[in-house]
Amino acid sequence: MADFLHMSGYAFYVWTSYALAVGALLLSVWRARRNLARARVAARRRVAMKGGQ
Amino acid sequence: MAWTWLHRFGSPPHFYRVAGKLIPWFAWPAAVLIAVGLVWGLVIAPPDALQSDAYRVIYVHVPNAWLSLMAYTVMAVAAGVGLIWRIKVGHAVAVAIAPVGAMFTAVALVTGMLWGEPTWGTWWVWDPRLVFELVLLFFFMGYSALRGAIEDPDRADRASALLAIVGVVNVPLVHYSVVIWRSVHQGSTVFRSGGPAMPASMLWPLLVAALGYTFFFGAILLLRARAEVLNRERSGSWLAQLAED
Numbered sequence: 102m103a104d105f106l107h108m109s110g111y112a113f114y115v116w117t118s119y120a121l122a123v124g125a126l127l128l129s130v131w132r133a134r135r136n137l138a139r140a141r142v143a144a145r146r147r148v149a150m151k152g153g154q
Numbered sequence: 155m156a157w158t159w160l161h162r163f164g165s166p167p168h169f170y171r172v173a174g175k176l177i178p179w180f181a182w183p184a185a186v187l188i189a190v191g192l193v194w195g196l197v198i199a200p201p202d203a204l205q206s207d208a209y210r211v212i213y214v215h216v217p218n219a220w221l222s223l224m225a226y227t228v229m230a231v232a233a234g235v236g237l238i239w240r241i242k243v244g245h246a247v248a249v250a251i252a253p254v255g256a257m258f259t260a261v262a263l264v265t266g267m268l269w270g271e272p273t274w275g276t277w278w279v280w281d282p283r284l285v286f287e288l289v290l291l292f293f294f295m296g297y298s299a300l301r302g303a304i305e306d307p308d309r310a311d312r313a314s315a316l317l318a319i320v321g322v323v324n325v326p327l328v329h330y331s332v333v334i335w336r337s338v339h340q341g342s343t344v345f346r347s348g349g350p351a352m353p354a355s356m357l358w359p360l361l362v363a364a365l366g367y368t369f370f371f372g373a374i375l376l377l378r379a380r381a382e383v384l385n386r387e388r389s390g391s392w393l394a395q396l397a398e399d
Contacts, residue, residue, distance in 0.1 A: 105197070107208040110231065114272050115210050118265040119192065125261045128186070129254055132306040133377040148394040151201035 162311035164241035166383050167392040173376040173383075176357040180373035184366050191217075191363025199356050212271040216343075219262035222290055223325050225255035225371060227240065229297070233315035243379070244310040246386060248318055250378035254371065256294035263287055273340060280332040283339040286324055293321035305384075368379055 106116045162168060195213030202209040229251040236244030266284065267277045280286065297314050304310035332341045344350050350357050388391050 105359055108210070109201065111206065111208040111210075114208060114268045115196075118211045118214050118268045119196065121264060121268075122218060122261055123192070125218075125257050129257055129374055133255075133374050135383070136381040137377055137384075140384040144384050144387065144393055147388070151389070
């Protein structure tokens with residue numbers, strides 16, 4: 102296990118690359134879902150305003 | 155020619171519904187394939203004879219680089235569809251892609267630096283492949299910056315579409331740069347004449363991860379484009395219905 106984490110001395114390069122790539126994937130999913138949720142709220146608000154006129 | 159299918163898919167309510175139905179078909183394969191590909195590359199694939207474990211960066215570097223080119227091409231085509239056929243959804247898709255494309259490009263560049271340092275002995279060289287990939291990042295960022303600078307939405311759509319289309323010449327430059335010029339960057343490993351230059355035990359996890367990233371791009375594109383289509387709709391009667399779905 103320690104050998105695996107050590108990556109024959111390249112631990113910093115390998116683990117940083119993987120952490121960065123996975124972090125970017127998760128961040129983009131989170132942001133895309135947040136965007137859609139916000140767009141839905143804004144759309145509902147526009148609909149409600151039209152109905153009240 | 156019958157372009158009716160394009161206009162049908164380009165109708166905002168239709169696109170919004172179809173995109174919503176398609177998302178799980180992209181998201182789940184993406185999650186499974188990326189997890190399998192990355193763990194396989196990290197744990198099961200054998201170490202390289204010359205680079206030992208340093209080469210494992212390839213399993214995140216190549217999928218991100220591949221998707222950066224794929225994302226730009228799709229963005230330019232979508233913007234072109236918006237510009238030529240005046241289909242608004244085309245612009246919405248292009249807008250949805252730009253930030254994700256910039257992210258893939260940035261991760262490709264940084265993981266490339268993290269691979270270059272231990273193997274080439276430097277974080278960065280002014281090499282054609284690296285420079286064109288950096289230009290790709292500027293095109294993604296320039297696309298969003300240009301849109302932000304133009305207030306009128308229709309003018310922003312047209313001007314940014316033109317920029318996206320012009321920038322597409324950069325895509326083959328990135329891909330063929332290692333063939334055309336003498337480069338520090340290694341040549342193509344997978345798509346080259348004579349077949350892949352990697353043993354199957356190292357190649358398979360790379361292909362699985364790259365396929366997973368392709369599905370991931372599809373899922374994020376649809377998710378972001380849905381939000382963009384909804385934001386652009388001011389008065390459509392379908393808005394009330396969609397906002398509830």
